[in-house]
Amino acid sequence: MSDTNLTLNAEKRTQFGKGAARKIRRDHKIPAVMYGHGAEPVHITLPGHETMMALKTANALLTIVIDGDEQLALAKDVQRDAIKPVIEHVDLVVVRKGEKVTVDVPVHIEGEAAPETVVTLDSQTLQLEVEATHIPENVVVSVEGLEAGTQIKASDVTLPRGATLVVDEETLVVNITQQISQEELEAELAEAEEEAGIEREESDEDAAAAEGDSEGAEGESTDGEKADSEDA
Known part of the structure; x- marks a missing residue:
């Protein structure tokens, strides 16, 4: 249970836009907005490393400290970089003790x-x-x-x-x-390929096995011919 919460010291933001957000990230911080309970949204900056560690826990309860005032909040939306392991923006929703x-x-x-x-x-x-x-x-x-x-x-x-x-x-x-057996799995796969009109290429192992069977059949035929010749 989230009986304990994590404290993050935030700073109010006065500059907005992509340029301002990029500058915040270069300083290893994260732009965020906090809203809820009918209050005006508050744009803030969060400490980068501490925030990333806190948000590794699902539904982490956060105490956001702004100018000495504390506010409980949950991360509503976390925007992460598609390639780099960094958080680009966080939406926080204000909550209160006892609230559902x-x-x-x-x-x-x-x-x-x-x-x-x-x-x-x-x-x-x-x-x-x-x-x-x-x-x-x-x-x-x-x-x-x-x-x-x-x-x-x-x-x-x-x-x-x-x-x-x-x-x-x-x-x-x-x-x-x-659990499906290997034989059943291969049979289902072969049936699906046949329905889709896919012709499976013969593997080297299958080719070698077929060649061995062919040589065995030829050997049996030769032995039979020898036996018939000796009887004659």
Whole structure:
């Protein structure tokens, strides 16, 4: 749970635009905006390294300090560079103690399903309504000993205390299926290729095997001819 929060010392911004944002990033800081509860948006600058570390935790509760005043906030949107490991901009939403917020909480699987089964996590997160100061780090789903054919839906998941499910109860979270054998997999692949009109190229191993079979057949034929000649 997010009973503890991370403190970030911010500075108010007075310059805006792409040029100003680039200058902020060159100084190893991050441009951000904070809004919520009907207040005017506040444009701020966050410390780069500390913010990146804080946002490694999903739904991290942040204490933003501006000119000595503290404000609780959650990261609503984090814009990251497509190539470099840097944050380009952060949208923060103001929250208050006791307030309910809607967040996407990661799903964590534990345990081992029955032998020869495949466990598929269909929903990486579940949308929950929780107290802003008590956001769970994850929801745990146990698959211990479960057989093929088992499906765990959102309504089946045990939620943390005080949490309410927001997503549809019928949402599939975990699906457990029978493990397919290599032979079945190859047969399905061959059938799919045939339906698609794809001709598979003969591999070197298949060619060598075919050549060996051919030589074996010729050898049997020669031995037969010799036997017939001797009988004659």
